[in-house]
Amino acid sequence: MVIIKTKNYEEMSARAANIIAAQVTMKPNCILGLATGSTPIGTYAKLVEKYNAGELDFAGVTSVNLDEYKGLPKENDQSYYYFMHDHLFSHINIDQRRTFLPDGTEPDAKKACEAYNDIIHSVGGIDLQLLGLGHNGHIGFNEPDDCFALETHCVDLTESTIKANQRFFASYDDVPKQAYTMGIKTILQAKKVVVVVSGADKAEAVYKSFFGPVTPQVPASILQLHPDCIVVADEAALSLVK
Ligand code: F6R
Numbered sequence: 001m002v003i004i005k006t007k008n009y010e011e012m013s014a015r016a017a018n019i020i021a022a023q024v025t026m027k028p029n030c031i032l033g034l035a036t037g038s039t040p041i042g043t044y045a046k047l048v049e050k051y052n053a054g055e056l057d058f059a060g061v062t063s064v065n066l067d068e069y070k071g072l073p074k075e076n077d078q079s080y081y082y083f084m085h086d087h088l089f090s091h092i093n094i095d096q097r098r099t100f101l102p103d104g105t106e107p108d109a110k111k112a113c114e115a116y117n118d119i120i121h122s123v124g125g126i127d128l129q130l131l132g133l134g135h136n137g138h139i140g141f142n143e144p145d146d147c148f149a150l151e152t153h154c155v156d157l158t159e160s161t162i163k164a165n166q167r168f169f170a171s172y173d174d175v176p177k178q179a180y181t182m183g184i185k186t187i188l189q190a191k192k193v194v195v196v197v198s199g200a201d202k203a204e205a206v207y208k209s210f211f212g213p214v215t216p217q218v219p220a221s222i223l224q225l226h227p228d229c230i231v232v233a234d235e236a237a238l239s240l241v242k
Contacts, residue, residue: 001210001224003241004232009198013042016130016196016232021050023128023192029060033129033187034088035140036065036080039196040130041087048091058094062123066131066140066187068104069176070112070154078168079104102152102180109154112180116152120186129190133197137209137218141181144217150185154178184222193226197233206233207240 006012020043023030034040050056065080074081081101089099100119106112120126131139138144141155155178157165162175169175187193197206209220210231216222223229 001226002230003210003238004230005238006232006234008234008236009042012196012198012232012234013046016040016043016194017046017050019194019230019232020047020128020130021056024056024058024061027127028057029062030127031123031125032061032063033126033182033190034063034065034084035130035132036067036083037132039132039198043130043196044088047088051092056092058092061094062098063089063094063100064120064123064126064182065099065101066129067179067181068102070104070109070178070180071107071176072104074105078165102182104176104180109178109180113152113154116180116182117186120152120182126186126190128192128194129187131187131193131195131220131223133195133202133205133209133220135201135205137205137220139184139187139195139220139223141179142184142187142219144219146216148184148216148219148222149181151183152180152186153183154180184219188222188226191228193223193229195220195223195229195231195233197231197237199234200236200239202233202237203240206231206237211241 068080072079102116103112165175208218214221
């Protein structure tokens with residue numbers, strides 16, 4: 001595991017974008033695994049800047065996202081579909097037919113998860129997986145558990161996640177209670193993993209994930225076993241690491 005320490009969020013975003021840009025440059029038809037959440041927003045903005053400067057071409061790139069809320073239509077501004085289009089896909093020349101997320105509008109969980117696994121298998125696996133890190137060490141929607149989930153599965157969101165998300169919705173009832181997420185096995189099979197982390201509130205998660213024991217109670221800790229994992233974290237997120 002390589003840890004890149006940056007001064008702040010801005011530098012974290014620039015360094016992560018450079019790694020992704022190198023991947024796209026070296027393999028123009030690569031498969032990118034992408035994440036949502038607040039942390040990668042700066043990374044996507046930097047990639048858009050590079051694209052606008054004529055430094056990057058996404059025409060041959062395929063993307064598979066980590067997760068999606070179950071039950072949210074694509075046009076809902078809280079859906080991860082909406083997020084990805086808003087922050088990245090609408091601003092670059094990626095072929096939108098080759099941008100994949102789990103289908104949150106499919107009510108049959110088994111069907112939705114199998115279909116997403118089929119997509120991931122058919123594109124031939126992920127070259128570079130970008131990840132954010134949850135406060136409890138979650139990656140994707142893989143929450144602390146007694147075992148590591150393998151492939152795409154449907155998760156019941158924890159009460160604390162539902163409450164945390166409530167601010168983005170009109171009412172508690174409108175907050176999705178389930179999500180489809182890529183499993184840990186799929187994430188581990190990515191050839192390269194890049195984790196972006198920023199802020200003092202993530203310091204404990206960073207410490208437990210990358211310097212503590214490997215356990216499904218801290219899902220990101222499994223990344224310690226990945227042969228090519230780069231953690232790009234700012235000083236605040238690394239403040240507990242001596
Ligand atoms: C996003 C995802 C989540 C986030 C994590 C951190 O697709 O799957 O695991 O990466 O919750 O979120 P932020 O970046 O908002 O702190």
